[in-house]
Amino acid sequence: MSEPVATAHAVNVRGYLSVFATLLVLTLVTVGVASLDLTEGMTVLVAVSIATFKAGLVALFFMHLKGEKPMVFWSLGLTGVLLVTLFAFVLWTEGDHLLGTKVGDAFGTAPAQTEPVSPKPQGGGGH
């Protein structure tokens, strides 16, 4: 045993326990929502939103992000921006199926039938 120490962040046991309870409830909600018959888009939105909220609780209270210094927030913010960039541009360039565009097929299956842009050359250089 020794004396208590002055840590940079205050200890708040009751806070931790209420966050714990909230996390457990939200876990149950997540499982419950998945069994509802929502559209795919809605399921994704709800599930990811709940997960983000849970992650936020862990980050703010368990990881002491609440009351943390600007330098930490700037680093995390930069990371977030870059991650979104990676996601966004990879999907934008390759995610034709998601966006409904028809620019070729990046995954090797045969392209959909389309009208030729210019008339096919008649005769001439054959096989």
Next chain:
Amino acid sequence: MRVFSTDHKVIGLQYAFTSLAFLLIGFLFILAIRWHLAWPTDALPVVGKLLGETRTVEGILLPEFYLQLGAMHGTLMVFLAIVPLGVGAFGNYLIPLMIGAPDMAFPRLNALSYWLYLAGGLVMMVGFFLPGGAAQSGWTSYPPLADIASMGQTAWLGGLFLLATSSMVGSVNTIVTIVQLRTPGMTFMRMPFFIWAQLVTAFLLLLAFPPLQAAAVLQVMDRVAGTSFFLPTGLVVSEQVLKNVGGGSPILWQHLFWFLGHPEVYVLILPAFGIVSEVIRNITRKPLWGYRAMVGSAVFIGFMSFIVWAHHMFLTGMGPTMGAFFQVTTMIISVPSVIIVTALLLSLYGGSIRFTVPGLFALAFLPMFGLGGLTGLPLGLAATDIPLHDTNYVVGHFHYLVAPGTIFALFAGIYHWFPKITGRFMNETLGKIHFAGSLVAMNLIFFPMLIQGLTGVNRRLWDGGASYQFAEPVLFLNTTMSHAAFLLGFFQLFFIVNLFVSLRSGRTATANPWEATTLEWATPTPPIPHGNFAQPPRAYRDPYEYSVPGARTDFLPQNVADERAGT
């Protein structure tokens, strides 16, 4: 000096010697290739007969071995030589000294990052001794080819994972050191530009390497666990359809690779900007000009470097909107680089320049970097990139930036800080010969490469373009470039001899022989083993106070309090 020392200066030197050894090995690889390209029917001298049947036929490189040498040359140079030298060696040794700190923030992590680097490099080299040889799918390891390549590729991926971890650990150390351990009075805007360059570089390494690590994990899974992350459906290899499930995306690898790959090239150049900046400020004896512009440009480059990567992928079928976006960001990122070089050029105006050996290398860096950067413009614009992509033009472009660019800056740094580290000067005559010969030889190698590329000669060709009729008029340049490459090798002997001879018997140097202002010159020579400074210094002024009117000397060190009381 303990082998597992946690002193940043020892670790910096460990990085330096290891990376210089890899630099030499990587250079020898390319000499073998250049011999082959110029004299494809002549056996490789000395080693040709010793390499064995899997690598050569009567001393002539087999295509598989040619590709191994090419892939490993790129890998060694980028990951095992230049970055460890610029960041691990110069960064580790100088950052604590320049900011007045006793060591890096996490000395044991620092040692760990060195040993992870060494381990990663050795694991990659082990590939040469595996069946099928080392990695041979380019330093870029594109699937599907890399997915189905021989075991050496898995060694490459394992080595890369270790190297990435080493870089990330080192980056955390660098950032925390610079933020937390600046000595009193050393505000952010009083830090030498070298430190800013290292800070931005550290952020690039920290945040850009993880996607490549993830990609390496995925490629290992493809190769070892039979997954199809990067394998498209129905891939045919040697006339047989692969049994893998398919449905993967080879382009995903390219995205993840180049998300690191582009910031990586700024990791290659930013420390060089930092070193050149320190040397040029010192040799011109002029007060600072454009410091804020340079700092802002470095930070802006860092941020922009994350949103240009797909300019390496213009030919992968992205739509014109995406192509336009990446063209625009690529054009924008050239602006801050030009600002930095212009600020350095303008710093020369009105200076009384001391043409020391480090000064010569630093000065030559400027036009060489300019040339390299300009040749990048047609590559950054999609329309002109179409005929130039994957030709020798690209190879010439980036070599101008890393060879007479970064490597010259690193040489400048070695000649410049050698007296602080060892207490001796390197020999000036040998240094000048090294400089002049290298400058001429490098231009003779890489300028013809641009010409060959414009003609359409592809890169990585075992026959150097000989089987293409359109390449016929420029094939003779292969011989020119190879002669120049061996000439370059000859002139490096002057450096190597100089390095070792000066260690023993170079002219002795005082603590501040170049009469510089930054804090690393305020330590004894060599700096105190653990702790650097006898007492923590205090920074009283900006980093480049040369020729301040009214001062007794033409330079005012940062740790000197009052100019009237200056030593």
Next chain:
Amino acid sequence: MDALPYTTTARPDTGLTSPKLGIWLFLASEVMLFGSLFSAYVLLRTGAPFWPDQSETLNVPLAALNTVILISSSVTMVLAWAAAAAGNLSRYRLFMGLTLLGGALFLVVKAIEYSDKFSHGLYPSTNNFLAIYFTMTGLHAIHVIAGMVVNAYLLGVTRMWREDHLRFTNRVEIAGIYWHFVDVVWIFLFPVLYLL
């Protein structure tokens, strides 16, 4: 060699100790690591002509249990720090031990899940969903193991508790931040891989 400045006391202008800044920077890189794997998942799934029903292929109840286990071990970790801050060694040992137990249980459940898949002939090579599932949860499990190694060290080696109590307590906090991050990754992995 004297201890470096700002190891346990915060630097006035940044308000941070060096280890605190260091762990957050490290976690930033981990966010990029797992984030790029999530982006690979999205790309593979949206591009696939056929994607298996995830909740049919995997064991949702077991994974939900694992989620509860990991969240619980997160709570015990922060309570271990609280006990250290209060100077209560036996309470610290209890909660750190429970944290380790939680981690171990998590891994046991994962091992059960994996061997169940293998015994039904379901491997990473079977389809892209299983490939990304095994890869992401496998990498996550490696991170759990690494965290447990650190926690075990902090449980067993407590000399610093006597010699520099504040520094020890801060180390527990730093280890805790890493452990909570591992929990956060699972909080995203669970719905994305099992429920969607």
